[in-house]
Amino acid sequence: MGWGKCNAGPRAVPGAAAAPAAEGRAGTWAAHKGTAKREDPAGGGGSMSAADPNPAAGAVPDSDPHPGRAAVASAYQRFEPRAYLRNNYAPPRGDLSSPDGVGPWKLSCLAQTFATGEVSGHTLIDIGSGPTIYQLLSACTHFEDITMTDFLEVNRRELGLWLREEPGAFDWSMYSQHVCLIEGKGEPWQEKERQLRARVKRVLHIDVHQPQPLGAGSLAPLPADALVSAFCLEAVSPDLASFQRALDHITTLLRPGGHLLLIGALEESWYLAGEARLVVVPMCKEKVVEALVRSGYEVRDLRTYVMPACLQTGVDDVKGIFFAWAQKKVGCDGPVHPALMALIYPDSLSSVVAPNKEISSSC
Ligand SMILES: C[S@@+](CC[C@H](N)C(=O)[O-])C[C@H]1O[C@@H](n2cnc3c(N)ncnc32)[C@H](O)[C@@H]1O
Numbered sequence: 001m002g003w004g005k006c007n008a009g010p011r012a013v014p015g016a017a018a019a020p021a022a023e024g025r026a027g028t029w030a031a032h033k034g035t036a037k038r039e040d041p042a043g044g045g046g047s048m049s050a051a052d053p054n055p056a057a058g059a060v061p062d063s064d065p066h067p068g069r070a071a072v073a074s075a076y077q078r079f080e081p082r083a084y085l086r087n088n089y090a091p092p093r094g095d096l097s098s099p100d101g102v103g104p105w106k107l108s109c110l111a112q113t114f115a116t117g118e119v120s121g122h123t124l125i126d127i128g129s130g131p132t133i134y135q136l137l138s139a140c141t142h143f144e145d146i147t148m149t150d151f152l153e154v155n156r157r158e159l160g161l162w163l164r165e166e167p168g169a170f171d172w173s174m175y176s177q178h179v180c181l182i183e184g185k186g187e188p189w190q191e192k193e194r195q196l197r198a199r200v201k202r203v204l205h206i207d208v209h210q211p212q213p214l215g216a217g218s219l220a221p222l223p224a225d226a227l228v229s230a231f232c233l234e235a236v237s238p239d240l241a242s243f244q245r246a247l248d249h250i251t252t253l254l255r256p257g258g259h260l261l262l263i264g265a266l267e268e269s270w271y272l273a274g275e276a277r278l279v280v281v282p283m284c285k286e287k288v289v290e291a292l293v294r295s296g297y298e299v300r301d302l303r304t305y306v307m308p309a310c311l312q313t314g315v316d317d318v319k320g321i322f323f324a325w326a327q328k329k330v331g332c333d334g335p336v337h338p339a340l341m342a343l344i345y346p347d348s349l350s351s352v353v354a355p356n357k358e359i360s361s362s363c
Contacts, residue, residue, distance in 0.1 A: 102307065110135065267319035
């Protein structure tokens, strides 16, 4: 991918406010709505197939220019969705009753951003959905056609359980209730879940390390009007250069002027998901903003959250969370060359990062 040049001039960026044991995994999401080669087959088994064209099982070709990436892919083969859900979305992290908790913070970042009315359209893609749906609870009011994606079939199957309301699906009702509460529209949580299920049109395989992350001839309508991605890019990238390339890749899925809502870990280097121990590239808010600007975004908002001691539970070494709202520049034909960064965006970083409002938390 070559370096692009943005037509847009320098733009100051205001804003910056700153369970249970493993259960059966039967079934695969295919209620959609059409079938094709990259979509999970109905009732599919656990093996990767043409529908999941992934060289992830640990093979590292001699000539592989990205051996670190292959190691990441290999480590993910041990990822256990149920353990990941238990570690991060069941109490204590999944306790939504404390306003200082990480769950309420994430959900309000999303709810407040969608409440501006500026992030809307027809199509939205969630990048690296994993086994979770909370990240789409506010989005689903604003987009009729939602694509969920993940690298691992086990995660796509876990999503399928919830989407089809099958026995053993993770219970997200506390999250749905909380989102209805903070959105303040009096919507019943059951209606929120019904709408999300109806609007998720497909669950696809994705590899953010590929220049075409959804493959050629993807079933998702492209380019999308918006992207959401939570805890994916830094958790699948062995280093910052890889994170930047992955961001460039997913940005090709977004139309110019479209919005990206990016949530991720700050200063994290590993996390656990059952038998899997995953390596994470440690990020700080300045690096996040710089990467977004380099990929051709205007950063509209950047918020950070400090993980309180009571939520540091030994399942990872995360220190905080960032939330970024970024808009893809119109007239930007690719990532911005580093040498142009200082010239084109002399104050883009300080204007976003300086007024950061960190939510200090105590339990
Ligand atoms: C930390 S989990 C995030 C899950 C979820 N979005 C959340 O908010 O909790 C990272 C996800 O990235 C997925 N993943 C791993 N390698 C990937 C790749 N190369 N491309 C896209 N996603 C990948 C994993 O399967 C996993 O579901």
